Amino acid sequence: MSLKEDLGRRSPHLIQNLAISVFNTYQYRVRHGGNYQKYREYFSKFSDASLSEIESEQRNRLENFLNKSVASSKWYSPYKDYQSLEDFPLLYKKDIIENLGAITTVKEKEAVVNFTGGTTGASMKVLYTKDNVQERNALLDHFRAQYGYKLGKKCAWFSGKNIITEKDIKKGICYKDDYINRIRFFSTFHITDANFDVYWKAFCKFAPEFIVGFPSSVYELCAMAASRDLKLENKVKAFFPTAETILPIHREVIQSVLGCKVADQYASSEGAPFILECTEGSLHIHPLTGIFEVVDENLKLAQEGEILVTSFATEGTPLIRYRIGDRIKLAPKENKCSCGSVFPVVKTIEGRSTDYILTPTNGKINYVNITNSTKGIVGIIQFQVIQNELERVEVLVIANKNFDEKQQSKFKYALSERFGRDMFIEMKVVDNIIKEKSGKFRVVKNNIKP
Ligand SMILES: [Zn+2]
Structure with a gap:
């Protein structure tokens, strides 16, 4: 018997963990190589820029992005003579699913391929350029760094990958480990009352400093802990929710059980621009990631309603006035946040308009x-x-x-x-x-x- 077979027989869990560690490290190199560092510096430089500097940089980026899109996307080539963003048509999910070949500007083998979850029934694919992936990750890391996070700090993930089997859970395993980057990936499919002890033990023993993932999953675990009068001994520093809208009840229960800050973000796997929560608890649109047009039912600009997003870091699959299906409510313009940022404030992210x-x-x-x-x-x-x-x-x-x-x-x-x-x-x-x-x-x- 070879060493590999021997190890595999003894501990498939260990082997899988090693495989995850290596795969993650590879992904990390793609995301954090190339221009990543340049973008970290870029976002850091503009984080305390004046309103006029931000506005002028936003105009530059919009112009660059639109010019590139009309030059290299077949879908957008009829708009070569555009005067402003309003001259572009709305982009729908259906368009992306049915006309991806015409919209994209890169070949699939040179791109980072991203599949988005099928919440609307249809699964959707978009192509990212590597440069855009590096920019998006640089911004996310810039954001998380404000809360003390960096890669290598112990972090628990709760996301939608089906990483463990029924057999695993019966054996008391509810996670996979990335040893190199100190990330523990918890399954979000098995959080039930019957499995609570398995999860809680694994969570407490790992003692993460940070959590990333679905708010409903972290909330479920915390609500079960609260109903057993349990609180975490090693306090978590921050929780970064992803993919779903975090509800007030989620925030309340998670904060009381884990003792952590909740730092919300709005983004999407098809590449929407970002809305990020500052340390003062306000949600700020990041104007250098794109444009949010908030519109009412007649598609007229409004204070509250569906959003049309134009996202600068989507050069591979340009999103211009993309009707993503989410709703937000803007805060009045005169509302200035005490954090000092001039970035526009969003009152609430209301999430999917179809729910x-x-x-x-x-x-x-x-x-x-x-x-x-x-x-x-x-x-x-x-x-x-x-x-x-x-x-x-x-x-x-x-x-x-x-x-x-x-x-x-x-x-x-x-x-x-x-x-x-x-x-x-x-x-x-x-x-x-x-x-x-x-x-x-x-x-x-x-x-x-x-
Ligand atoms: Zn703020």
């Missing part, structure tokens, strides 16, 4: 509004509203023993206030709620929307 329940009498109820109905109700760990008919919803609730009959009827009442009298609400307390294929958790599953 709502349609009601017979009250119209569309957005999921942020729905999650607010748990205020003042004890015992709820996680819940999901499923709609298959206009006048009926199913509400699945994961709860602890405090969610008694009184709390249940309070919760039902709060929901019916939002959904209106004509909606029949069927509530079920369950042990587990199935996650999306992407590993994300969705509060609302609307199966009747057009």
